Amino acid sequence: KAGVTQTPRYLIKTRGQQVTLSCSPISGHRSVSWYQQTPGQGLQFLFEYFSETQRNKGNFPGRFSGRQFSNSRSEMNVSTLELGDSALYLCASSPGTRTYEQYFGPGTRLTVT
Amino acid sequence: GDSVTQMEGPVTLSEEAFLTINCTYTATGYPSLFWYVQYPGEGLQLLLKATKADDKGSNKGFEATYRKETTSFHLEKGSVQVSDSAVYFCALNSGAGSYQLTFGKGTKLSVIP
Numbered sequence: 398k399a400g401v402t403q404t405p406r407y408l409i410k411t412r413g414q415q416v417t418l419s420c421s422p423i424s425g426h427r428s429v430s431w432y433q434q435t436p437g438q439g440l441q442f443l444f445e446y447f448s449e450t451q452r453n454k455g456n457f458p459g460r461f462s463g464r465q466f467s468n469s470r471s472e473m474n475v476s477t478l479e480l481g482d483s484a485l486y487l488c489a490s491s492p493g494t495r496t497y498e499q500y501f502g503p504g505t506r507l508t509v510t
Numbered sequence: 511g512d513s514v515t516q517m518e519g520p521v522t523l524s525e526e527a528f529l530t531i532n533c534t535y536t537a538t539g540y541p542s543l544f545w546y547v548q549y550p551g552e553g554l555q556l557l558l559k560a561t562k563a564d565d566k567g568s569n570k571g572f573e574a575t576y577r578k579e580t581t582s583f584h585l586e587k588g589s590v591q592v593s594d595s596a597v598y599f600c601a602l603n604s605g606a607g608s609y610q611l612t613f614g615k616g617t618k619l620s621v622i623p
Contacts, residue, residue: 401553428609440599440613453608487553489611497542497561497603499611501553
């Protein structure tokens, strides 16, 4: 099976712009989660989607949003970018079994200048 | 809320040395516990998991035992290799239908020949 794929892998944006990141989960996985990784804050949970519904959301401002499509692919959007949004954004998918394991993609490296 | 504490790095070991990375957690209920590994420039890879007390997760020579009485999940390997150099993250999921993972800050391991 192909792993979790994320596009683009690298992105450079300017403050005030918006950005959309894409994630394709492992085939058959219905749960998709997003995480932000920074040197200072570590790995922080953004949100989780299951069958097109947001089930859980982390403590991030409303500028961060996401969605999931009927084929389980997911996108996250960040509006009005700030310098502090520079980070590695990781997507993870889960088969939806009660073992709660997640499989991560390679991430999208976002740099805000 | 849930939290994970793992030993600060970096940790530098000689090849074939014994590795221990300590991890303790705070969670409600009966969490599932995980170790993930991140190689430079990559996403996280699931290394091993344990879903209930006294379970031992193992993979690629790494082991960790879910100790409910000490709320710990320490990672061990009997003989490390240069290829084990990476950042290791301890994580938990507290269940209740959400796939959100709570991570420790990570421990960077460098193995020298």
